[in-house]
Every structure is written in structure tokens, then in C-alpha cells.
Amino acid sequence: MTRIFRANGCLKILKILDFFDNSIPYYIYMEKFQVTVLGCGSALPTMRHNGSAHIVNIREKYFLVDCAEGTQLALRRNHVHLNRMQTVFITHMHGDHCFGLMGLISTQNLLGRTAPLHIYGPADLEPVFQPQIDYFCPNLDFEVVFHTVDTKAFAPIYEDHSLTVFSIPLQHRIRCCGYLFREKPLLPHIRREAIERYDIPVWQINNIKAGQDFTLPDGSIIPNEALVTPAEAPRSFAYCSDTIYKPDIADYLEGVDLLYHEATYADDNLQRAEKYHHTTARQAAQIALAAHAKRLLIGHFSQRYEDENLLLREAQEVFPNTLLADEGLTLDV
Amino acid sequence: MTRIFRANGCLKILKILDFFDNSIPYYIYMEKFQVTVLGCGSALPTMRHNGSAHIVNIREKYFLVDCAEGTQLALRRNHVHLNRMQTVFITHMHGDHCFGLMGLISTQNLLGRTAPLHIYGPADLEPVFQPQIDYFCPNLDFEVVFHTVDTKAFAPIYEDHSLTVFSIPLQHRIRCCGYLFREKPLLPHIRREAIERYDIPVWQINNIKAGQDFTLPDGSIIPNEALVTPAEAPRSFAYCSDTIYKPDIADYLEGVDLLYHEATYADDNLQRAEKYHHTTARQAAQIALAAHAKRLLIGHFSQRYEDENLLLREAQEVFPNTLLADEGLTLDV
Numbered sequence: 194m195t196r197i198f199r200a201n202g203c204l205k206i207l208k209i210l211d212f213f214d215n216s217i218p219y220y221i222y223m224e225k226f227q228v229t230v231l232g233c234g235s236a237l238p239t240m241r242h243n244g245s246a247h248i249v250n251i252r253e254k255y256f257l258v259d260c261a262e263g264t265q266l267a268l269r270r271n272h273v274h275l276n277r278m279q280t281v282f283i284t285h286m287h288g289d290h291c292f293g294l295m296g297l298i299s300t301q302n303l304l305g306r307t308a309p310l311h312i313y314g315p316a317d318l319e320p321v322f323q324p325q326i327d328y329f330c331p332n333l334d335f336e337v338v339f340h341t342v343d344t345k346a347f348a349p350i351y352e353d354h355s356l357t358v359f360s361i362p363l364q365h366r367i368r369c370c371g372y373l374f375r376e377k378p379l380l381p382h383i384r385r386e387a388i389e390r391y392d393i394p395v396w397q398i399n400n401i402k403a404g405q406d407f408t409l410p411d412g413s414i415i416p417n418e419a420l421v422t423p424a425e426a427p428r429s430f431a432y433c434s435d436t437i438y439k440p441d442i443a444d445y446l447e448g449v450d451l452l453y454h455e456a457t458y459a460d461d462n463l464q465r466a467e468k469y470h471h472t473t474a475r476q477a478a479q480i481a482l483a484a485h486a487k488r489l490l491i492g493h494f495s496q497r498y499e500d501e502n503l504l505l506r507e508a509q510e511v512f513p514n515t516l517l518a519d520e521g522l523t524l525d526v
Numbered sequence: 527m528t529r530i531f532r533a534n535g536c537l538k539i540l541k542i543l544d545f546f547d548n549s550i551p552y553y554i555y556m557e558k559f560q561v562t563v564l565g566c567g568s569a570l571p572t573m574r575h576n577g578s579a580h581i582v583n584i585r586e587k588y589f590l591v592d593c594a595e596g597t598q599l600a601l602r603r604n605h606v607h608l609n610r611m612q613t614v615f616i617t618h619m620h621g622d623h624c625f626g627l628m629g630l631i632s633t634q635n636l637l638g639r640t641a642p643l644h645i646y647g648p649a650d651l652e653p654v655f656q657p658q659i660d661y662f663c664p665n666l667d668f669e670v671v672f673h674t675v676d677t678k679a680f681a682p683i684y685e686d687h688s689l690t691v692f693s694i695p696l697q698h699r700i701r702c703c704g705y706l707f708r709e710k711p712l713l714p715h716i717r718r719e720a721i722e723r724y725d726i727p728v729w730q731i732n733n734i735k736a737g738q739d740f741t742l743p744d745g746s747i748i749p750n751e752a753l754v755t756p757a758e759a760p761r762s763f764a765y766c767s768d769t770i771y772k773p774d775i776a777d778y779l780e781g782v783d784l785l786y787h788e789a790t791y792a793d794d795n796l797q798r799a800e801k802y803h804h805t806t807a808r809q810a811a812q813i814a815l816a817a818h819a820k821r822l823l824i825g826h827f828s829q830r831y832e833d834e835n836l837l838l839r840e841a842q843e844v845f846p847n848t849l850l851a852d853e854g855l856t857l858d859v
Contacts, residue, residue, distance in 0.1 A: 236632075236633075236636055237633060237636055237637070238598060238599055238602075238629075238633070239602070240599075240602055240603065243599075262595055262596065262598070262599075262625075262626070262629040263595065263596045263599065265571060265595070266571055266573075266576075266595075266596065269571075269572070269573055270573065286661075286662070287662075288628060288629060288632045288662050292595075292628055292629045292632075293595065295621060295625055296571075296595040296621060296625045299569075299621045299625075300569075300570060300571070303569055303570055304570070317661070321658070321661055324657070325654070325658075328619075328650070328654055329619070329620075329621050
């Protein structure tokens with residue numbers, strides 16, 4: 194049996210499984226991996242949608258992807274303390290993806306931030322924003338570290354003990370890349386009943402998770418595969434905005450759990466999508482299908498669509514497991 | 527008798543008066559002069575208040591005073607088309623007064639603006655924002671004209687046929703000035719019954735309003751004062767934010783109809799107000815009292831006051847005709 198529910202804090206109890214013949218329920222704790230939409234409009238902000246900004250929360254580490262004007266308020270609205278933000282990823286240097294950066298940095302300073310803020314993005318990011326930081330925040334109490342991303346390469350650009358972030362080469366009117374957040378392979382789970390049966394001491398558990406066998410006091414060896422169950426597959430989230438329809442990115446996205454792809458237009462504006470280097474909802478779904486994505490989240494809606502269900506329907510014709518982005522929507526990856 | 531009500535369009539029918547002995551009602555049409563608060567928070571934007579931004583609407587000419595992050599959305603929320611904005615006045619170069627400028631300019635361009643946008647503000651305005659405009663809006667279809675204001679002088683900086691705007695020297699941590707919007711003297715009203723009595727042709731009416739007498743066919747002269755009633759006094763609105771308590775500005779504000787003055791703190795933070803060059807609500811009221819202002823509107827509230835009625839009460843102890851600013855509030859001047 195499988196049940197899904199939320200737990201407090203950063204852990205999610207994902208599954209209850211039966212093991213062996215004694216049917217002892219076994220709890221697998223899944224670390225938090227959530228995506229929250231702060232803004233999914235396109236260039237013209239409207240009363241319905243803010244410009245692009247998304248939070249990726251992995252084990253209570255907060256990453257911001259894009260930072261349109263008003264993002265600091267959207268963070269407050271979603272009860273995320275501004276100084277919890279560890280790292281910001283900017284896809285490209287259009288205002289609806291970065292005009293909120295200065296306000297965010299300035300307010301973080303007023304709120305007493307001391308931890309460095311790392312900002313990843315195209316080469317122009319630092320020369321454009323550093324002078325503004327120097328002017329508006331001459332007494333900044335924390336370091337802003339810019340990391341230039343090669344927007345033409347699929348390459349790891351960020352890494353910590355549980356996560357790797359890759360750049361995804363996109364094609365827009367200016368240099369632009371997406372970002373793929375991929376968990377590192379997880380350790381297997383030790384079987385609780387094996388601990389009891391073989392009286393395994395706590396200090397041995399990490400060794401066994403790392404692959405070691407266990408030796409009993411009488412010298413006999415219990416092989417590792419009898420002591421553990423396999424880890425869950427590492428989860429992944431990809432963010433692709435803004436871009437013309439670019440089928441080759443599906444290779445980089447193979448099997449992604451959640452794909453956010455821009456879907457600025459419906460079929461009725463296919464030519465406009467090509468002209469302005471954007472994607473239609475149907476094309477976004479084709480990417481998801483080719484990539485064998487598990488779920489597709491479409492966003493970056495043109496203000497011309499008062500009812501975005503048109504976009505949803507066109508995408509679902511190709512890829513049924515499609516969702517519409519909306520401000521405040523949080524998805525577990 | 528006096529009645530006040532709103533009319534459609536730009537005119538406001540302000541008063542119904544009885545003239546002469548025949549009690550013919552006489553309508554005086556007052557041109558629109560309104561102030562709308564878009565944001566009245568201080569440096570830290572909150573869920574209650576946006577950063578500083580105000581619209582001054584004089585006869586359907588729209589002026590923006592300050593332009594914090596999110597101003598373009600606040601304009602939409604208040605049903606003001608972004609391209610109706612003729613002129614922007616920036617008081618000083620702190621983010622909570624100007625971080626919305628780039629978003630506003632960028633969106634105006636997307637909306638097809640062709641008319642020049644005039645921006646008045648301190649000397650740093652152009653060197654800080656022109657490079658951003660060049661980078662983010664390389665194909666701008668309209669001209670942005672920066673006008674440097676001497677923030678240490680009380681001087682006329684803008685003029686059109688009905689209005690003069692003066693800079694008001696303020697004292698903040700950086701160069702800062704307020705702005706005084708003052709109508710030009712209005713023409714007197716021609717008496718309707720005089721038109722009928724002396725059969726005055728339409729083409730003569732503007733001459734009479736300008737001060738001429740009227741000559742009857744028999745050569746007799748009707749003096750101007752028998753033909754007109756005096757114009758209303760020119761109206762004025764002053765915007766003073768941000769500043770330390772600066773009593774000498776009352777001289778520039780003498781008799782102002784509506785004074786917006788920052789009131790960041792209550793009495794409990796008097797020392798903080800001095801340290802950060804801000805004003806308490808009570809001090810703002812003292813300015814209004816000394817200036818013989820008709821009404822005081824306080825704003826730029828510190829986020830620490832959850833109930834701003836504390837600020838209101840302290841101001842009203844000195845100057846009873848005080849109002850609290852709030853997003854969306856519109857006042858007739």
C-alpha cells in the first residue's frame with residue numbers, strides 16, 4: 194500500500210510498505226523537494242499574474258529561480274523570510290525575470306543579512322547589477338557573489354551535498370538558459386527488522402547504508418543486500434523559460450519528475466511564438482512527452498489569455514499530466 | 527448654499543451659489559485636482575503598504591510622485607493607464623522611492639508609448655538610470671528626458687499653462703527634495719445673468735474673463751467688476767518625503783490645501799527619527815500647523831506600527847485635520 198501525506202518540518206512520510214512475511218509497516222522518509230510559483234506572467238505584469246519568480250525548497254534550503262519586480266512581496270505573501278534565500282538563479286536579462294533583484298538585495302540588507310548571496314546567471318548579470326548594488330547599497334553587510342553561467346552548455350553549475358544544478362541551453366532573443374535541479378543519488382534504507390534481528394549497533398548503520406556487509410559476533414557475514422532496501426530514485430525539477438520551441442532539450446530532461454516550461458501562447462499565436470522566441474502550450478507538452486517527464490507545469494502566460502484553460506487543454510492533448518502554474522501554487526516534486 | 531458632488535470626466539461641480547436678488551443658481555465648475563496614494567510604506571515593503579508612489583491628477587494630466595517597486599501594478603490596480611503618465615517626480619535615490627522606474631519604463635514601451643517621458647529628480651537620477659534604460663530597453667520607442675533638480679532650492683522646476691511645480695529643499699541622508707504643485711491663478715467667472723442682461727457675444731467672454739470692460743451698442747461701458755465674480759483661490763498640494771523635521775519648510779508651504787508629509791515614526795521613536803533623518807507624526811503636524819495648511823496627509827509609515835492610528839492620534843493632537851494615507855485613497859485637493 195502507498196499513502197501520501199505531509200508531515201511537519203522538512204520530512205515527508207511518503208510510503209508505508211510491507212516487508213518480509215511479518216508485515217511490519219516500514220516508513221520511508223522523503224526529504225522535502227517543493228516548487229512554489231511566485232509569478233507566472235510574461236513581460237506585461239497584470240492583475241492576474243506577476244512576472245517570473247519561483248522558489249525551489251529542497252530540504253529547507255531555498256533557491257529562487259528568476260526574480261521579477263515584486264518578488265520580495267511575493268516571498269512575504271508566501272511566508273518565506275527573505276534571508277532564507279541561499280541562492281538565486283536568473284535565466285536571462287529581461288526585466289520580467291530580474292527587475293526584482295535590487296529590491297530583494299536592498300531589503301535583505303535592511304533585514305540584517307550577513308550570509309553571502311550567490312546569484313547565477315548570464316554574463317551580463319554582474320556588470321549590470323554590481324553598479325546598482327554599489328550605488329543603492331554602499332554599506333551592504335553581506336557579499337553578493339555573481340556566478341557567470343555559460344548559457345550555451347548543459348553543465349553542472351552548482352553543487353552541494355544533496356543536489357546538483359545544471360544549466361540547460363535555451364534559445365531566446367538574448368542569452369538565456371534553464372536550470373535542472375537534480376538530487377544526488379540517495380542512500381538505501383536499512384531494514385528495521387534487520388537491525389533487531391542481528392542487533393546491529395547504531396554506529397554501523399551508516400556503513401551499511403554505504404554498502405558494507407555486517408559481521409555477526411560468531412564471524413558469519415550478512416550480505417548488504419539482506420540489510421537494506423533500495424533508495425528512491427533521485428528527484429528532479431527542470432525550469433525552462435524563456436525559449437523558442439527547442440526539441441533537443443528533451444535529451445537533458447529525460448525522466449524529469451516535474452518540468453516547468455514556458456507556454457506563452459496557444460496555437461492561435463504560433464507565428465508570434467516563433468517571432469518572439471517563445472513556446473506554445475502544445476510545444477511545451479511535446480517537450481514533456483519527448484523527455485518522458487512525469488508532470489508538466491506550464492507558465493509565463495501572455496496577458497492576452499484571460500482564460501488559461503485554453504493553454505491547458507492544448508497542452509493536455511499532447512501530454513495529459515499537465516498543470517497550469519498560478520501564484521502561490523506549491524507542488525511536491 | 528454649498529453642495530459638493532462629483533461629475534463625470536474632469537470637471538467637478540463644486541458649489542451652487544445664489545447671485546443678485548433673483549436667486550438664479552450659479553454653477554462653478556472646478557477642474558479636477560486629485561491625489562491618489564499608491565504606496566505609503568517606508569523602506570521595508572510589507573503586506574500592508576507598498577513603497578512610496580503617488581498620482582497627482584490635475585485636469586486629467588497625470589503626474590507620478592516617487593516610483594517604488596511595484597508602482598506599475600499599483601497604477602493598474604487604480605485603473606490608470608501607464609501611458610497616461612506625463613511626468614515623474616522622484617524625491618531621492620533610495621530604492622523605496624525609485625526601484626519601480628525601470629519596470630514602468632519597460633512596460634510603457636511594451637504598451638506602445640511614443641510620447642516623451644519627463645523625469646525630474648536629483649542629479650544622480652540620469653547617471654544611474656540611463657545605463658539601465660540603454661541595457662534593458664535598447665529599442666525604446668520614446669524619449670526619456672531627465673531633468674536635474676537642485677534639491678537645496680525652493681524653485682519652480684516645471685510649468686504648464688495651468689500649473690507650476692516647485693522643488694522643496696528637504697534634509698535626508700542623501701540629496702532629497704519635496705514637490706509643491708500649485709495651480710496658476712484662475713480666471714474669474716463671468717456672471718451668467720450679465721451675459722443675458724447685456725447680450726454679451728460669446729467671442730467677448732474670454733476678453734471679459736481676462737479683465738476687459740464691455741461696451742454696449744449705445745457706447746456706455748459696463749465695468750469688468752460688474753460682469754464677473756472672483757475666481758477661486760489657486761489650489762496647491764505639497765509632497766514632503768523623506769526628511770528630518772525641518773521647520774523652515776513651513777515658509778514654502780504657507781496656506782497649502784493638502785500637505786503630504788512623511789511621518790515614519792511616532793513619539794516613541796523620536797531619536798530614531800533624528801538618527802535616520804525622518805519625521806514623527808507629531809512633527810509633521812507641527813509643520814502643517816506652522817504652514818497654515820488646510821489638511822495634512824501623513825504617510826511613509828515604518829513597518830513597526832501595526833496600527834497607524836497611534837500616528838494619527840499624535841498628529842491630531844497638534845493638527846486636528848490630519849488623515850492617514852492608505853493605498854488607493856484619493857483626495858480632492
